Amino acid sequence: MDRRSLTTASTFLPKLKTGGEVGSGELATHARKSQPKITSANQRTEPRRQAMKVKKVSINNKRKEFSVDTYSGTAYTFPYAEADPRPDSRNRIEEVFVDSELGNEAITYVLNSGDEGSIHMEQILEYNEDPNYMADLLTYKLTLEARQEIENSGLSRRQIAKRLKTSVAQLYRLLDPANTSKSINQLVALLHILNCEVNLVVNYRTGERAHRSC
Template sequence: MKIRLVKHNNRKKAFEIRASGKALQFPYSKVNPRPRGGDPIERVFVDKEMGSESFTYVLESGKEGTVHIEQVLEYNQDPRLLRDALLYRLTIEAQNRLKRSALSKREIIRRLGTSEVSP
């Protein structure tokens, strides 16, 4: 997913991101270094070097931070990202249980019924 536009909103204390038709927000409290009253955001831009999949912000003090789109999607609980993360965790758990199982691969395949049995 590509970030098309990013703005900072000091009133809401959050970044406003437009990515693939979605309007998302990401709070200042989740970034490091964190913008403060004495060290506000000077500029924010979509990072083309990262393939437009992240944005970089620069504070008045010269410190800068980068936020990847996956962090924004995770914070906003994007359904696709949550689905993919759940599928990944389930796959890893299934692989671990298969390793610990005393059954052979052939027996597991037979019990799952994933292959046709020849007569």
């Protein structure tokens, strides 16, 4: 089998009128007019660490962004430009709330037109490049690569576990995308056994210096 090089980039009640804020404790009931559209990719496949809950959300029309406070004490912003449907001066946000129907893990907003959209905390974390989220995302992507390479290798799980000097049960835990407690070292060792190299590319932020390889 040819040695493969993998490059990794370091890579939702009461209505709230415009200008206010609302907390999750106030959202016992809310009759939704229609199913809201969740911003970003149609099928989100990012890693799931213990879910981060939204405490309250407000809007800032001057800065054109949502302000989101979490129960962990961290506050984030999310620009209107990244939302779908996108609020603008001709179709403003009429209400916004922490969505209990989505486990308080997302915010939902309603525009003057009646269109609804929802933004999940994972999207907010990704936009803000939260360090813990980005680390989980890197681990998740390496896990998917390892699973694919195992399928391509023709080796049994038992053979791979033996080469990795671990148990089959531990190998299955390592290959579980939902497991965020695994280390990158373990995944790199597994990919090495599968005849793959992992190359890390560190990118400077957009508009700054060019990227460099490590």
